[in-house]
Amino acid sequence: MKRAFLSLPGPMVVKVILAIIIVIAALVALNFIYDWMGNFLDSGGNIG
Amino acid sequence: MSNTVRQVQPKTRSSAPRRSVFARIVRAIGWTSIGLGLFLLGFLFHQLFVTTFFAQRANVALEAEAVEYFDEVEITQVPYIPKGTADSSTPGDSIGLDGPTGPDQPAGGPDEPAFIFVEGQPKRGQAFAILTIPKIPKLQDGWTIVEGVARSQLKTGTGHYPATPLPGQPGNAAIAGHRTTYGAPFYDFEVLEPGDIIEVETAVGVSVYEVRENVIVRPTEIWVTQDRPGAWLTLTTCHPKLSSRQRLVVFAEMVSGPNYETIYG
Numbered sequence: 171m172k173r174a175f176l177s178l179p180g181p182m183v184v185k186v187i188l189a190i191i192i193v194i195a196a197l198v199a200l201n202f203i204y205d206w207m208g209n210f211l212d213s214g215g216n217i218g
Numbered sequence: 219m220s221n222t223v224r225q226v227q228p229k230t231r232s233s234a235p236r237r238s239v240f241a242r243i244v245r246a247i248g249w250t251s252i253g254l255g256l257f258l259l260g261f262l263f264h265q266l267f268v269t270t271f272f273a274q275r276a277n278v279a280l281e282a283e284a285v286e287y288f289d290e291v292e293i294t295q296v297p298y299i300p301k302g303t304a305d306s307s308t309p310g311d312s313i314g315l316d317g318p319t320g321p322d323q324p325a326g327g328p329d330e331p332a333f334i335f336v337e338g339q340p341k342r343g344q345a346f347a348i349l350t351i352p353k354i355p356k357l358q359d360g361w362t363i364v365e366g367v368a369r370s371q372l373k374t375g376t377g378h379y380p381a382t383p384l385p386g387q388p389g390n391a392a393i394a395g396h397r398t399t400y401g402a403p404f405y406d407f408e409v410l411e412p413g414d415i416i417e418v419e420t421a422v423g424v425s426v427y428e429v430r431e432n433v434i435v436r437p438t439e440i441w442v443t444q445d446r447p448g449a450w451l452t453l454t455t456c457h458p459k460l461s462s463r464q465r466l467v468v469f470a471e472m473v474s475g476p477n478y479e480t481i482y483g
Contacts, residue, residue: 204264213462214372215455216394218440
């Protein structure tokens with residue numbers, strides 16, 4: 171994890187900003203995937 | 219005595235003993251399993267807690283929105299034209315869903331026009347009604363119903379099928395709700411039995427329904443939402459819990475409300 175962080179380009183401030191953006195993007199993607207998978211668990215009960 | 223300085227060579231990656239192919243495969247399987255396990259744990263946490271947190275928070279805001287909507291929406295009185303007699307070949311009739319007092323006879327006799335209270339059609343996503351089921355603790359204080367059954371609309375818990383009449387109106391008002399996620403408003407639906415009371419508050423007033431029957435159907439059986447004589451409320455949810463393989467459907471018939479006298483005479 172530390173190595174991945176250090177391999178980000180730019181000075182430390184840029185690395186931190188990039189890391190935050192990547193984490194947020196990953197969480198959004200994960201939420202989207204979980205939401206889609208959740209359809210199999212409970213689709214909302216609608217018919218048709 | 220001579221001082222000797224012992225030089226220690228730092229360990230380099232290349233000097234580490236090389237893992238066998240077998241060990242590397244086991245290691246890869248181990249890490250993949252841990253990753254997959256965390257992913258699935260995250261999924262369950264998201265579905266059971268995160269969605270519920272947001273749905274319950276949204277429901278509080280939507281309840282205020284619905285109350286505001288009650289004051290804003292225009293209510294009119296229109297002549298009530300009863301539907302034709304029920305076709306005995308429909309599945310609804312085959313399970314005994316007939317009105318208690320002859321729903322096809324409007325109040326006022328055959329020559330006098332009878333009127334019902336009608337509210338405007340809410341736009342998609344609008345919170346327009348509050349569902350209360352005294353027997354289910356989660357629904358004792360009411361759960362807001364929004365217009366529409368798309369995924370985005372059902373994220374608040376319950377949604378009204380737009381092609382069906384609004385609750386409190388003649389016909390079959392159908393409402394879908396989540397069973398295990400997004401607040402799980404219909405989680406305890408299997409406890410509902412014939413005779414249990416369901417209340418729906420709309421701009422027109424509070425309509426009370428009595429459960430007539432529960433059925434389990436396939437998700438494609440759209441007959442459950444089809445119109446029928448009288449005033450009905452059909453609630454649909456996923457079945458069994460944690461699966462969307464089937465649907466649990468609760469049929470309830472109006473027993474009182476602003477339009478009851480007109481519909482059932």
